[in-house]
Amino acid sequence: MERSARTAWASTEREKLKKIVRYQPVNVQSTWKINNSDNRGLESLSYRLEFSNGLSATAVWAKAISSPNDAPSTIVLNDSGKNAAALEVSSRVNRGEQVLAADLLFTGDATPEKPSPADYALLLTATGDRPIGLEAAQLIALARWLGVLARIPQVRIESTGLRSQVVALIAASIEPGLFSEISIAKGIKSLAYLLDTPVAYRTTSDLFCLDLYKEFDLDSLAQAAAPVKISYPKSEVQP
Numbered sequence: 001m002e003r004s005a006r007t008a009w010a011s012t013e014r015e016k017l018k019k020i021v022r023y024q025p026v027n028v029q030s031t032w033k034i035n036n037s038d039n040r041g042l043e044s045l046s047y048r049l050e051f052s053n054g055l056s057a058t059a060v061w062a063k064a065i066s067s068p069n070d071a072p073s074t075i076v077l078n079d080s081g082k083n084a085a086a087l088e089v090s091s092r093v094n095r096g097e098q099v100l101a102a103d104l105l106f107t108g109d110a111t112p113e114k115p116s117p118a119d120y121a122l123l124l125t126a127t128g129d130r131p132i133g134l135e136a137a138q139l140i141a142l143a144r145w146l147g148v149l150a151r152i153p154q155v156r157i158e159s160t161g162l163r164s165q166v167v168a169l170i171a172a173s174i175e176p177g178l179f180s181e182i183s184i185a186k187g188i189k190s191l192a193y194l195l196d197t198p199v200a201y202r203t204t205s206d207l208f209c210l211d212l213y214k215e216f217d218l219d220s221l222a223q224a225a226a227p228v229k230i231s232y233p234k235s236e237v238q239p
Helices: 003-020 086-094 117-126 131-150 162-174 192-196 218-224
Strands: 028-039 042-051 056-064 073-078 098-103 155-160 179-185 229-231
Touching (some): 056 086, 073 131, 131 155
Antiparallel strands (some): 028 042
C-alpha cells in the first residue's frame, strides 16, 4: 500500500473506530496529590485525577531522583491494578525513565463498588457511552498530561492483561502521535479469543463493545496506530 493510500486508509479507520467506541476527548481537569515520598533515591507522587467529563482515575508517578525531569516516560497499565505493577514500574525506573502507573476506569482503585463494574458498564452502555471508549479517552488525556509534565512529545505504554492491551491499542489508533511504543504482556492475538473462550462478561465487560469485533481486530488496530511500535517482549500471549 502506497504511503498516501495508507494514510487515507488509517484516517478512515480512525473515524470509524471513534464512532464505534463513542470516543469523546477529555482532559485532565484537576490533579489531587494524595501522597508523596522521597526515599532511597526514588521520588514518587500519588494522584487522584479528575477529567472534564466528571470521571476519575488514580495514578502513581515515580522517578529516580538522579534522572532528569525530561527523562523518557512510560505509562504502566495492569488489568489487576497498579498495585500489581511494581515489577514493571521498577524495571522502567531503573532504566532512567519516569513512570506513571495508572488505574483507569473499572481498574484497581478506580473500580466502582456499587453497583459492580459490570452493572456500571451496562448503565453507561444504556445511556449511549462505551466503557472502552471512556477508558481510551482517559489514557489519551493522561498521555497528553504526562507529556506536558515531562516536557516530551511522546510516551510509551506498558500493558499487562487483555483489557489493558485493547485500551492501549484503541488509544494509539485514535491518537498515534502521542505514543512511541506499546509493549504488551499477557495479551491476546485476536479479539476472537473473547468469542472462542468462555470469558466472563463480568470480568471484561468493557471489552464487549457493539460492532468492535465486526469492524476491527487487534492487527487492524495496530496498523491504524502506525508508526507506533507494537511489541510483545514476553511469550505470555493467548492464542
